[in-house]
Amino acid sequence: MNGRKVTVTYCDEFGVWPLVANDLSSRLPLKNLQWHPSSQRSERFIPSLEVDLQRFNFEQIPQPLLSAHTTYLNLYFVNCDDNDVYKNKVKKQIKTWVDLIATKKNQEWLIVYVAGQDTKRTNNYLGLKTSVFDKIRADFNQGKRDRCAYIRIVDQDDPSSELWTSFLEKMKESILASFDMQVLQIQEDTRRLDMQRHMPGWNYCTFFILKEGLAQAFEIMTLYEDALIQYDELEASFFQVLRDKALAWFGHFGATEAGDDCGNILDFKRKGYRDLINKNIISVFDFRCYLFARQTRMLLKLQRIIEVCKRGQLFISGFIPAIRENEDVLVDNFVESWVFSACMNIVNECEPFSTNLTAADPNFAILYSAVKADLLLTARRQLDKLGTKYKHLPVTEPFSIYLDTKVGDEGTKASAKPKDPMTNVKLLEAINSVEAFDKMYMALSTRAIKSYDTCYRPRAALTVHGDIAALKYTRDKLEDAVMIFESLIRRYDEQDWGSIENSLLVKCADSQKRLGKTDQYIESLLTLLKNAKCLPKEDATRYMEELLSNVYKLDADIRRPFAPMFGIVVVSIIDEQSAVESSSVEICIENYLPKSLHCDTLCLRLVGNDPEQIWFDTKNLDLAPGKNKIYLTSKTSTSGNYVVEACEMYVGKLVFTHNFMKDGQKKRILRLNHDVNRLQATVNQPDQICLGERQQLAVRINTGKKSISKGKVLLEPQMEGFSILKTNKVQATLQGENDEDSKSLKLDMLDSGEIVLPDCEPEQNLELLVEYEGSYTEFEYRMKTTVIYECEGNTREFISAHSIHVTIPLVVTETSIFRETCVFLKVDVSCNGDHPVRILESKLIPSKSYAVESSSTVEQWDLTLFPKQAATFVYKLVKRENVDHDLKPKVRFFAKYRTLKDEVEASVGAMLKRKLIQHQASQHFAYVFSKVKEAFLSSIDYVSYGLTDVVHLEDFDAELCESFLLNRDLKTKVELLDLIEEFFEEHEAITVRTIKDNAPKLRTNAILFPLEVPISKVLHTAELVLTDPERDLLVSEACPCTLRIKQSPGWTMENNEPSDNEFYYDIDVDYDNWLLSGKRRLRFTSKPGEVLEFSVDLVPLKTGNLLLPGVRVSAISASVSAATVYLNSAQQVLVRAKSKTATFFVEQQQRFLQPPNTTYAVQDIAS
Secondary structure (H helix, E strand, O other), X not given: OOOXXXXXXXXXXXXXXXXXXXXXXXXXXXXXXXXXXOOOOOOEEEXXXXXXEEEOOOOOOOOOOOXXXXXXEEEEEEOOOOHHHHHHHHHHHHHHHHHHHHOOXXXXXXXXXXXXXXXXXXXXXXXXXXXXXXXXHHHHOEOOEOOEEEEEXXXXXXXXXXXXXXXXHHHHHHHHHHHHHHHHHHHHHHHHHHHOXXXXXXXXXXXXXXXXXXXXXXXXOOOHHHHHHHHHHXXXXXXXXXXXXXXXXXXXXXXXXXOOOOOOOOOOOOOOHHHHHHOOOOOHXXXXXXXXXXXXXXHHHOOOHHHHXXXXXXXXXXXXXXXXXXXXXXXXXXXXXXXXXXXXXXXXXXXXXXXXXHHHOHHHHHHHHHHHHHHHHHHHHHHHHHHHHOOOXXXXXXXXXXXXXXXXXXXXXXXXXXXXXXXOHHHHHHHHOHHHHHHHHHHHHHHHHHHHXXXXXXXXXXXXXXXXXXXXXXXXXXXXXXXXXXXXXXXXXXXXXXXXXXXXXXXXXXHHHHHOOHHHHHHHXXXXXXXXXXXXXXXXXXXXXXXXXXXXXXXXXXXXXXXXXXXXXXXXEEOOOOOOOOOEEEEEEEEOOOOOEEEEEEEXXXXXXXXXXXXXXXXXXXXXXXXXXXXXXXXXXXXXXXXXXXXXXXXXXXXXXXXXXXXXXXXXXXXXXXXXXXXXXXXXXXXXXXOXXXXXXXXXXXXXXXXXXXXXXXXXXXXXXXXXXOOOEEEEEEEOOOHHHOEXXXXXXXXXXXXXXXXXXXXXEEEEEEEEEEOOOOOEEEEEEEEEEEEOOEEEEEEEEEEEEOOOOEEEEEEEXXXXXXXXXXXXXXXXXXXXXXXXXXXXEOOOOXXXXXXXXXXXXXXXXXXXXXXXXXXXXXXXXXXXXXXXXXXXXXXEEEEHHHXXXXXXXXXXHXXXXXXXXXXXXXXXXXXXXXXXXXOOOHHHHHHHOEEEOOOOOHXXXXXXXXXXXXXXXXXXXXXXXXXXXXXXXXXXXXXXXXXXXXXXEEEEEEEOOOOOOEEEEEEEEEOOOOOOEEOOOOEEEEEEEEEEOOOOOOOOOOOOEEEEEEEEOOOOOEEEEOOOXXXXXXXXXXXXXXXXXXXXXXXXXXXXXXXXXEEOOOOOXXXXXXXXXXXXXEEEOOOOOOOOOOOOHHHHHOOOOOXXXXXXXXX
């Protein structure tokens, strides 16, 4: 595909060409040309330009305008050193040559002066002294354009590179100038001719030749993109002529010459196309082939082979209708032969380019393989048409898909008018031989598959695989066919693609049936039934009957998706007691099959948190063709938001599945409530808590409306540091409808942690107390409760996951005050939190060592305790003479209480439940009330309620309320919103009377606080005795005192032998009032009943009533608990001043008002 070159002539009348020819040729092609178009186009860069040097012919005739051959530059080589010779001879020769060039259009000329090797350079221009070269320049240069160049015959010492560079630059300028003039001239001529399009005598062929001249000019200059634009414009103008039906310039359609059906459509030299166009006798067929070949040549020059393939596919498919219209005059099978040849021509022409382009860009192979595969498959499909016509292939799918006409019609036409055979040798061989046909069919299919695999189009590759499988089936190679068919079906299922062609499935099923592969045969029937809409009804019914007759004989389960045989929609949750016996999920299944289908089991899986999944199912139903409404129930009762994940339908060992959680599919969320008619269980803190003992949880179970048996409950902690203790027996209470019917039980706990429940009648309540261990820093535990039981012969399950709040709203502190015969116990009770607490009852429970001698006569309280308040209770304890071992070792403070928060929430919950029951919506109470508490009751001011006995609820927020009802169906959501709004409007303010009336059985709580009261104590009685109590105490006078200390024997442990213990007393002296003379602190030993006396002196420092200093007796050993009863606590003594008199004489008052120089006398003070 060597391109044409720029023609440059040289005139050598002085014999210097042989001397410079090699030097010039070595510097070609010309490099880096910059063309600045005069037509305001953007600048074009030409990296390399080939030049064709030809000797100038003085006798040649100028080329016509439409000629494709044009000279761009004419060179005149001159060698003359003598000015006279130049003047008399050479100048005339040059002028004659220049005048001859001037007669040629758009050609440039350049005079090249060739200097000899001996010519020396001087200071003048180029070493000449007013030389011949100067005269040539003066005589022939016109304007600013320099048309003279100077070069030197090169020797080894002086390559004269600068002179040659200058000469080559002038050559490039001259060639570009000539090219620019040609472009302008052709554009102007083309524009003028195009404007005459609608005038009589206008000729499209002339217009084509003229515009193609511009394209060829661009091609010569290696501006292939611009050349392609010209050919594209010519194609557009041709289609315009075609639309105008003005094809008078074309002789006929053509395509009747030998080889037209298989000739290379990319060979624009296969015929004399330009001569035919010039003579206006070219056919439409030849013209379009020539135009496409020229476009393809430009694209190949640009190495855009992907576009070549794309344009080739469009050209072939677009030209086929025109060929069909003239098929009667063409050779037999012309279209198939021409399409086959054209596709292969394009692929074969592009293949050599693909290797280098792929090496440069790996992604190129993907794009190229895609378009190449389409061309190869188009060529292969021509074999399908020929094969069905010549009985090599049956007239069935997939071979008959692309048949243009029926074989019978073609046979009728062929018998009416015999045609010459096509000339494609390969296709003739395939027609005449089944082996050759199969070989070519397989070769093209394999190449197409390989290309589709390279470009990552697996589905297209599988289609071709299906064609090969159909060919194998036709040739009775059933094993090979089945292997390919099964691979196709598996790949379609894996990729989740749409339906595979039924024709292939029918062949696959038939092959499997004939080979005795029953399991595979069933799978093929299933795939066929997926496309039941595209099958005749009788065929679909027959396939379905065969499927049902064999589906129970399968060795293993076969899983298939619902679609497209079935459609499924989850409608809603039905949990109204009037509508269904237990909570159900309503679904709608549409059966697209032509016959009713019996289903063994239909189940729906929902996924959530606890439990992670739940199944709703039904058994033994018939799905009629069309829509079927079905209600599914579950053995599990749970509560929470669940996502619909999957549905499974079992027909024998055939399982149809549907995944609701595919990517891009909107998730369907259902809100499940515990079934109000079935067993329900809750886990809470017990009503009574005993601090200091093993803590327990209360599991409360209500059996619902039916009796239960064989029940087991399992408690599973859901957080670290929280565990249920394993015990052999669990304390339980079984209560019927009346409180009097309750009885205590001991239930067994299995090694698995399950607790065995007794058989229970309807509406019975069972309470279990289960011991646990947990961190003291945690106040909320997460627990999962599972109850498995039997009801009416069916196994049921209750599952609940909830948080257990373990709180102690009260704080108790105690103070023990010992006296010789008793102990006073002061108990301070305060709120442990921000919520007020009602104290309903309080008492002190004695221990085995202490009895309660006296306490408050009031035990039933209605005392509201607010935060930062404290209530004080005082009890008098006496030590028992005999220990009562039936009692606890510690006294315990019992407090029955109820928080105002629990009081309000219980009442509001009772009123809301009553409201929902009135409107048959009680099944929503648990969830709705939990959300109402969280959204509306959490901000109640319980302190204000405790003070005013009125609760003010927040205003109803419809948007907030709607947010936690999103997962309900529209009808239920609207109904609940209206009920909640109506409830808040009716109970904007709730009084304490309303609260007590609506919740008459308010649950109360009780706490037992163990209090530490020592049972043994070393008690000393201390007394500070004045030696002379009758004597008045005077300031600054010492007063002798005796400190008398006695150890009381009443609090000493009886079983301990008396022992001398070391103690010390400490006198707490207020040194602002007293001075102490003696031992302020002294160590001593004492025995029970022993009295010790110590002498000290007190010196009062002030007058008035002064408190005596305090005295405390403490034990030296930390193991000895000691207490002191100080008899002089808060005792005051009167301190007087010493008795003295003083007389003062003061002058009259006015003397003090005299001026400063006034004197006054101060009298002596008399005693």
